[in-house]
Amino acid sequence: MTDFIHRFEKGSAASSPPVLLLHGTGADENDLIDLGRAVAPGSALLSPRGKVLENGMPRFFRRLAEGVFDEADVKRRADELADFVVAARERYGIAAPVALGFSNGANIAAAMLLQRPEVLSGAVLLRAMVPLTDPPKLPIPGTPVLILSGAQDPLASPDNPARLAAQLNERGAKAEQRIVPGGHGLTQIDVTLAAAFMKAAARHAAAAPA
Numbered sequence: 001m002t003d004f005i006h007r008f009e010k011g012s013a014a015s016s017p018p019v020l021l022l023h024g025t026g027a028d029e030n031d032l033i034d035l036g037r038a039v040a041p042g043s044a045l046l047s048p049r050g051k052v053l054e055n056g057m058p059r060f061f062r063r064l065a066e067g068v069f070d071e072a073d074v075k076r077r078a079d080e081l082a083d084f085v086v087a088a089r090e091r092y093g094i095a096a097p098v099a100l101g102f103s104n105g106a107n108i109a110a111a112m113l114l115q116r117p118e119v120l121s122g123a124v125l126l127r128a129m130v131p132l133t134d135p136p137k138l139p140i141p142g143t144p145v146l147i148l149s150g151a152q153d154p155l156a157s158p159d160n161p162a163r164l165a166a167q168l169n170e171r172g173a174k175a176e177q178r179i180v181p182g183g184h185g186l187t188q189i190d191v192t193l194a195a196a197f198m199k200a201a202a203r204h205a206a207a208a209p210a
Helices: 033-039 071-092 104-115 159-170 188-207
Strands: 006-009 019-022 045-048 052-054 057-059 063-065 098-102 122-126 144-150 174-180
Touching: 006 071, 019 033, 019 104, 033 045, 033 098, 033 188, 045 071, 071 104, 098 104, 098 188, 104 122, 104 159, 122 188, 144 159, 144 188, 159 174, 174 188
Parallel strands: 019 045, 019 098, 098 122, 122 144, 144 174
Antiparallel strands: 006 045, 052 057
């Protein structure tokens, strides 16, 4: 398997889609486990650690400055992570996951949706930004995406993730942006909305033909 340090927790609800947990800068594979359990109880959890270090802090891709991404690295790392997910699906016997990413983790999830859309069955993007200014025009047919933006987020004002939603919808995704009170940190509203999205994803998976 592509060499990502990661955690995997087997799910207890066969019909619930697995969740790919993607942490923010400075966190690791343990950071979002409790959030994953809270918003998607019974789902298998796959949580890799970002391989890029910024002053010793793990990330999923390089940036040139705050909010300025090294897009060549974004593309390379999105492919690398997508290959890991494909290998993990075979190793653990899981379906295409729904990504649950925060900040840098949300941005790499968005890059995967734009560059390798077949890898994910959906995504919740918490405090995401546009990761690629000119992404490939690949179809993302009907993939549900929930973008949760903080109204007072100093790192990503809501107009930036609105452009991300537009990029995704132009390619056929069903992306919805919700703006919640607060800044870059997560709130209980984020947890509630993410849980509702995951519950709908589980219902959809259960109703899908075998």
